[in-house]
Amino acid sequence: xxxxxxxxxxxxxxxxxxxxxxxxxxxxxxxxxxxxxxxxxxxxxxxxxxxxxxxxxxxxxxxxxxxxxxxxxxxxxxxxxxxxxxxxxxxxxxxxxxxxxxxxxxxxxxxxxxxxxxxxxxxxxxxxxxxxxxxxxxxxxxxxxxxxxxxxxxxxxxxxxxxxxxxxxxxxxxxxxxxxxxxxxxxxxxxxxxxxxxxxxxxxxxxxxxxxxxxxxxxxxxxxxxxxxxxxxxxxxxxxxxxxxxxxxxxxxxxxxxxxxxxxxxxxxxxxxxxxxxxxxxxxxxxxxxxxxxxxxxxxxxxxxxxxxxxxxxxxxxxxxxxxxxxxxxxxxxxxxxxxxxxxxxxxxxxxxxxxxxxxxxxxxxxxxxxxxxxxxxxxxxxxxxxxxxxxxxxxxxx
Numbered sequence: 001x002x003x004x005x006x007x008x009x010x011x012x013x014x015x016x017x018x019x020x021x022x023x024x025x026x027x028x029x030x031x032x033x034x035x036x037x038x039x040x041x042x043x044x045x046x047x048x049x050x051x052x053x054x055x056x057x058x059x060x061x062x063x064x065x066x067x068x069x070x071x072x073x074x075x076x077x078x079x080x081x082x083x084x085x086x087x088x089x090x091x092x093x094x095x096x097x098x099x100x101x102x103x104x105x106x107x108x109x110x111x112x113x114x115x116x117x118x119x120x121x122x123x124x125x126x127x128x129x130x131x132x133x134x135x136x137x138x139x140x141x142x143x144x145x146x147x148x149x150x151x152x153x154x155x156x157x158x159x160x161x162x163x164x165x166x167x168x169x170x171x172x173x174x175x176x177x178x179x180x181x182x183x184x185x186x187x188x189x190x191x192x193x194x195x196x197x198x199x200x201x202x203x204x205x206x207x208x209x210x211x212x213x214x215x216x217x218x219x220x221x222x223x224x225x226x227x228x229x230x231x232x233x234x235x236x237x238x239x240x241x242x243x244x245x246x247x248x249x250x251x252x253x254x255x256x257x258x259x260x261x262x263x264x265x266x267x268x269x270x271x272x273x274x275x276x277x278x279x280x281x282x283x284x285x286x287x288x289x290x291x292x293x294x295x296x297x298x299x300x301x302x303x304x305x306x307x308x309x310x311x312x313x314x315x316x317x318x319x320x321x322x323x324x325x326x327x328x329x330x331x332x333x334x335x336x337x338x339x340x341x342x343x344x345x346x347x348x349x350x351x352x353x354x355x356x357x358x359x360x361x362x363x364x365x366x367x368x369x370x371x372x373x374x375x376x377x378x379x380x381x382x383x384x385x386x387x388x389x390x391x392x393x394x395x396x397x398x399x
Contacts, residue, residue, distance in 0.1 A: 013097040015104045019171055024163050024194050027075045027091060028181040029340060030171060032099050033205060033348055036340060038075050040092030042067075045074055049083040054300035054341075057088060061343040064090045074299065075340040077182045077195055077352060080307065080331040081320065087184040087195075100175040117397040122152040122329045125381055131326040132369075132377035138322055139373050146248050147313035147322050150368030151384055152329045155397060157361045163194045166358075169394040170198040173275050178202065178350040180338050184357070195333050197355025198390060200274050203305055203337055205348040206298040209288045213257065217249040217310045217370055218242030218280035221386035222273060229278070233271045236278055241374045243269075246280045248372075249309045254284060256305050260296055261286035274354075276389040291345065298347035302337050311335040311351055311368065333357065334366035354390040365391045 015030065018037040022028045027038040042064055047056045057074040064072035069090070076088035123131070128151045135147050163181060171179045177198035184195045202214035218239070220232040236242055246269055254266050264286040272281040288296045295304075312335070313319025323331075333352055341347030356365040367387035369380040388399060 013095055015097045015100040018095055018097050019100070019104060019168055021095075022164055022167060022181060024181075024192060025183050026181070027089075027183070027340075028167060028179070029075070029338075029348075030100050030180075031178040031202075031348060031350070032176055034099050035097040036075075036094065038073070038091035038094045038340075041089045042069055042072070042092045043090040045076070045086075045088035045090065047086060047088070052300075052303060053078055053086055053088060054294070054297055054303050057299050057341060058294050058297065060090050061341075065343055071342065073340045073342045073347070075182075077184060077333050077338040078306075078336045079333050080311070080335045084332060084336065085184070085186055087182060087186075100171050100179075102172075102175055104171055104175055117395065118156045119397060119399060120154040120156070121399070122154060127328075128384070129377040129381055132371055132375065132380050134326055135322060135371045136373075136375060136377075139371070144319050144322060145314040146245060146309055146370055146372045147319045148309075148311050148335070148368045148370050149323065149380070150327055150331065150334065150366050152334075153365045153388060153392075153399060155363040155365065155395060157363070160360055161358045161363050163196055163358050166394045167196055170196070170390070173390070173393070174198055177274065177354070178348075180350070182338055184333060189359070191360040193357055193359045195338070195352070195355060195357050197352065199338070199350040199353050199355065200272070200277070200279065201310065201351040201353060203308070203339075203349045203351050204298055204301045206288075206296075206301065206346050208346065209291045211257070211261070211286045211288060211301060213253055213284045213305065214281060215246075215249045215253050215284070215308055215310050216272075216279040216281050217246040219369075219383055219387075220278045221383070222276055222278060233278055236271055236280055241372060242280055245370050245372045246282070248314050250282050250284070252309050252314065253305060257284070257286055257301075260288060260290075260301070260304075262289040263287050274390070276386055276393075294345075297341055297345035298339070298349060299341040300345075302339070302349035306337055307335065308351070310370070311353065313370075331366065335368065354387065356391045363395065
């Protein structure tokens with residue numbers, strides 16, 4: 001039997017109520033499916049590095065149900081690499097509301113405070129361009145077909161960074177995004193750490209037997225000029241390089257889902273927009289053949305799909321090795337997954353992009369670009385700059 005959706009009427013809150021109630025330490029997640037705010041920790045989902053988090057989540061949810069917790073979920077985030085950290089818990093209290101709209105964050109999202117910020121690039125732009133050139137050599141020699149190279153910006157403020165207003169600004173800027181805030185403080189951390197962002201990329205959503213995946217690959221920055229935007233959208237639809245990059249992602253995602261689904265619909269790509277970018281997007285839907293199989297839970301499906309070529313590359317293992325060699329900063333939670341799953345297997349997970357990690361006075365922001373044959377290093381640098389804008393605008397700083 002399928003579990004209720006996020007926006008169920010029992011009990012009923014407004015999306016604005018839950019956004020306003022968010023405090024660091026809580027788990028916040030909103031998307032077109034609905035809004036969720038979870039507080040407290042009933043249980044920590046303990047996993048070994050490299051082990052299936054979905055199996056541990058299934059056991060933790062069964063234990064929570066046996067202990068009498070009503071409608072338990074597992075919520076949190078998982079890092080990019082198999083040996084990266086994860087932060088998954090069964091919350092003690094979960095509140096749900098409908099999806100945000102343009103009025104949700106109006107009262108909660110003030111303008112960015114005017115404060116001193118120091119921005120340090122990791123690596124600096126020239127070194128990133130050189131890393132793209134090295135990645136292109138791997139592609140030319142046939143080692144890989146695609147690799148996503150990321151870089152980071154470290155933002156240091158003159159006072160502790162408050163996450164709630166940043167989260168509210170992200171929701172106000174794009175209510176249709178998958179906004180999130182997760183406590184990822186690990187034992188031994190000198191200060192609390194919060195992962196937050198507004199991802200445009202749905203990794204997997206499951207409701208009963210229906211699954212939906214929405215990979216993005218192929219991008220253009222959004223312009224302030226309408227005519228220029230129309231030109232960029234037309235170019236993105238027809239550019240051979242971007243269509244080839246997008247096809248790599250779609251084929252791998254569809255191949256991973258097809259054995260688990262009785263039918264799978266893979267339509268032609270379309271162009272979708274965020275406040276800062278245009279993306280080639282394909283919304284894939286399928287019907288699970290065996291929804292009661294633990295391998296078909298939303299988290300198990302997310303683990304089967306991760307990492308997609310949209311954030312890693314093709315082939316996966318070699319691309320991940322190239323990333324480790326060329327990126328000077330370990331990704332951690334960036335390009336991993338964040339979301340929730342319930343005891344019936346339903347839930348939603350997104351790719352952890354357009355995100356940042358805040359701790360004390362420091363915020364680290366990541367952005368990446370897909371490198372394929374024909375990529376221009378300077379253009380890929382410009383793409384990362386455009387993607388940084390989502391978080392930097394919320395912070396009130398520039399690169």
